[in-house]
Amino acid sequence: MATLKVKIESLEQTMATVAEVMKAAGGQTGLQAEPSLIFPSWEALHRVLTPKRLEIVKVMTGQGVLTMREVARRVGRDFKAVHADLDTLVKSGVIDRADDGVVFPYDRIHFEFEIESAA
Template sequence: MIERDIRVDADALDQAAAEVAKAWKAAEAGHPVAPTDRLYFASWEALCTVLTPKRYELLRHLRRTPADSIRALARGLGRDVKRVHEDVAALEELGLVERDDAGRLIMPVDEIASSIRFAA
């Protein structure tokens, strides 16, 4: 199962930087570094800006039905091609949408786990 971890915390940038620094030091010392699939957001608003209801719908659709093109995906969703293209580009940056070996758009993640920190 492929899983992504999403964390919402005011200290998100510091946490991400600490993880990168730790991995860098381990790699420099010749130790293996396990990859992580973690996304950090500094606030609930930042998360909601990226994972909108329409994008959530797009992810669910792609999970069930890979699309041969953005146009085909837009048609399947009943949405405007330009807006779907924008959504796919944003989700590709996060690693939530990819192209498979055949070039089809897919949602490669089986599960997204999230944690939202409310207090320091």
């Protein structure tokens, strides 16, 4: 089962993780990267993954390639609005374009982040 991990972490945290993975790999080849989508803040995540866009991703999960019109039909929304949301999701790396539509190439999404109180 392919899972996309969505995280909130700073650039420093991301770079530290990359350094740890490279050190652990120790020159090994053929290591599989974990599909991740990393945002620097809750606000950045929420700008891309709005409730309506998450609904789109949900109906696309595990469905293979769908036309944009089919996605709009499945979420019961206007094609033009769904097209704009799909464009944002493609540009953000959440979904991929295909020859005859768009695809979310994962079976599920796992959100991994903490929200702390403001000091």
